[in-house]
Amino acid sequence: MVTAARARWTNWGGTHSCSPTRIGSPTTEEEIADILRSAADRGEHVKVIGSGHSFSDIGCTDGCMIRLDNYNKVLDVDRDAQTITAQAGITILEVSDALAHFGLAMENMGDVGYQTISGAISTATHGTGERLRNISSQVVALSLVTASGEVIRCSAEHETETFKAAQVSLGALGVLSTVTLRCVPAYNVHSMQEPRRIDELLDRFDEHCARNDHFEFFWFPHTEWAQAITNTRTQDPPPAKQRRTGVGAYVNDILLENHAFGMIQRAAQVRRQWIPGLASITARTMSRKEMTDRSDRIFANTRLVRFAEMEYAVPRSELIPAVRDIRDMIQRQGLLISFPVEVRAVAPDDIPLSPACGRETGYIAVHVYHKFEYEPYFREVEAIMNAHDGRPHWGKLHFQTAATLRPRYPMWDRFIAVRNRLDGNRMFGNAYLERVLGGGTH
Ligand SMILES: Cc1cc2nc3c(=O)[nH]c(=O)nc-3n(C[C@H](O)[C@H](O)[C@H](O)COP(=O)(O)OP(=O)(O)OC[C@H]3O[C@@H](n4cnc5c(N)ncnc54)[C@H](O)[C@@H]3O)c2cc1C
Structure with a gap:
């Protein structure tokens, strides 16, 4: 469902705000795809927003904003495989609560749990522990709705290149619709x-x-x-x-x-x-x-x-x-x-x-x-x-550009290749992504 935007959107820290042309609150994957197809027809940018806990302007848009507050359900918990599959708008606190009922827990998390799981994944949110990796590393499979409305289901074994890029995507590849996380026994x-x-x-x-x-x-x-x-x-x-x-x-x-x-x-x-x-x-x-x-x-x-x-x-x-x-x-x-x-x-x-x-x-x-x-x-x-x-940190304030960042990431060009393939027209672009990933189409 899409409504005309009523208000200016501002992030948690009050550091950035924007005025989307409209706000979509889909309840199904099909509705997400519909919103993207309509935006493509209008030639409009699209940005999914999670809990707005990023301090940078990574979540701002001059086009259509998608909120996943109504797309936040647990779809499956596999106690034997120790995994949870959920719709992307679920928060970390909600994931943790759901896991607790099954005697499971997230491997590690950051300082707060208000973030959506997809927002946390998209910016490589992390906790502390030198033997523990960030939240993106806990993802074992995900579904991505791309600019054309196509749904790509990927994992380390299937559509590997897209999967690796989508594990930390800055929201630049499409809309994460469902994610499967590897969990651990409750502790x-x-x-x-x-x-x-x-x-x-x-x-x-x-x-x-x-x-x-x-x-x-x-x-x-x-x-x-x-x-x-x-x-x-x-x-x-x-x-x-x-x-x-x-x-x-x-x-x-x-x-x-x-x-x-x-x-x-x-x-x-x-x-x-x-x-x-x-x-x-x-x-x-x-x-x-x-x-x-x-x-x-x-x-x-x-x-x-x-x-x-x-x-x-x-x-x-x-x-x-x-x-x-x-x-x-x-x-x-x-x-x-x-x-x-x-x-x-x-x-x-x-x-x-x-x-x-x-x-x-x-x-x-x-x-x-x-x-x-x-x-x-x-x-x-x-x-x-x-x-x-x-x-x-992609979700926090900094002044870098694509030119200063590229030499710091050994697999930078692999990510850009996936971005060019999935979003050549930069439907998911915004000023932040233009600055840190480079603008233009391929
Ligand atoms: C009080 C506070 C404490 C924090 N503590 C930590 C910490 O301990 N460790 C740490 O690493 N970070 C921390 N952060 C940063 C925070 O975890 C990240 O900025 C995270 O991205 C916020 O999640 P969100 O749901 O608010 O995402 P948003 O800020 O709303 O969005 C972030 C990005 O994710 C994209 N995105 C969101 N959902 C989707 C989707 N479904 N599909 C595609 N793209 C999507 C958005 O488009 C945007 O680009 C903290 C932030 C705050 C305000």
Whole structure:
């Protein structure tokens, strides 16, 4: 079903917005194909949007927007094969809930679970864990509705080239209609969060990653402190003490921290010069917390304070030198940064446009409160990332172009060949894709 667009669309971070000519909310694969055929007749661009959690303008369109809110059902869970097949508009939280009923879980996930599975796949959304790959790597089969309305069903064995490209496609190839994910037996996660000295974390990051399933930290610029998060996969139930107190105390702590953090950002807005002092207060409000719960409930956090974000994947060997460079740069430039820097590790994969393609990867994310300008800080960080062979997260802010990106991806041309074959007329194009993949038709 297609309705005339009523409102301007804006992404979660408030960094980008657009005014689609119409909005389609299909309920079947046939309706998706119909929308595409009609758009082709009108010569209009089409863009599917997920939960709008990308910070870049990757989801913006001057044409028809497709929302998959009504195309979000679980189609099959195969307990023996440990797979789930779902319509592409389902969110990660919904996938996790469905899997839990069958004693299964997602292999790994990122910091939140509001994203649609197709949005997460399309931008190579990842969590942390040096032996664990991103969400795109968990895909074993998918269906893609192309510009002509044809449906391609592909997997590692069938239509391989299309499959590899569609595992991280930036939405440039067509509409993902269904996806099948490889899952794992359900597991709990024991999570330990504690403030630690940044120097110790930088010196021993590799050791922490090697010893733990999941390790990451959030460093607070202008302070010597970071919040370290160590997550351990377990089949153990929550300890007796936690069962007595329930999850309430932990959830309250997280909410309180969110609210305190929000107040600190608003104070920083009053006077930027207060930021270093406020950062010390923020670092001190971080407490030691311990919790065991179902994996997705530990991984998926609440984010009440809006922000803009840039994130880069660098070779693991470059990760800590790059963090040190950012630390020096903030000091040298006298920048006032009120949000933490997040540092994670991810296993390599073999997907052409995955930022972790072909190399052990470390991720560094920088954030800015949504009321502050991000460009001066992000440009400085990007210059550092360029020097460390960085590849940007496709769903987060960056200033790269096809010319600067192509040399960083060994299988770049394979992706472009699939794009030219499936969307030669660039029906799925927009300003972002023109910038990062190159414009024009083949
Ligand atoms: C608070 C917050 C926390 C985050 N945490 C993490 C994290 O821990 N790790 C991480 O890697 N990223 C993280 N992100 C980034 C986020 O995971 C990605 O930007 C992801 O793409 C968002 O999913 P979405 O459903 O909102 O997709 P959207 O932003 O709506 O869309 C992203 C792209 O996917 C395309 N797309 C969506 N659905 C389809 C489809 N069916 N077919 C074809 N193309 C499609 C869109 O056209 C667009 O190009 C976070 C973002 C926020 C706001």
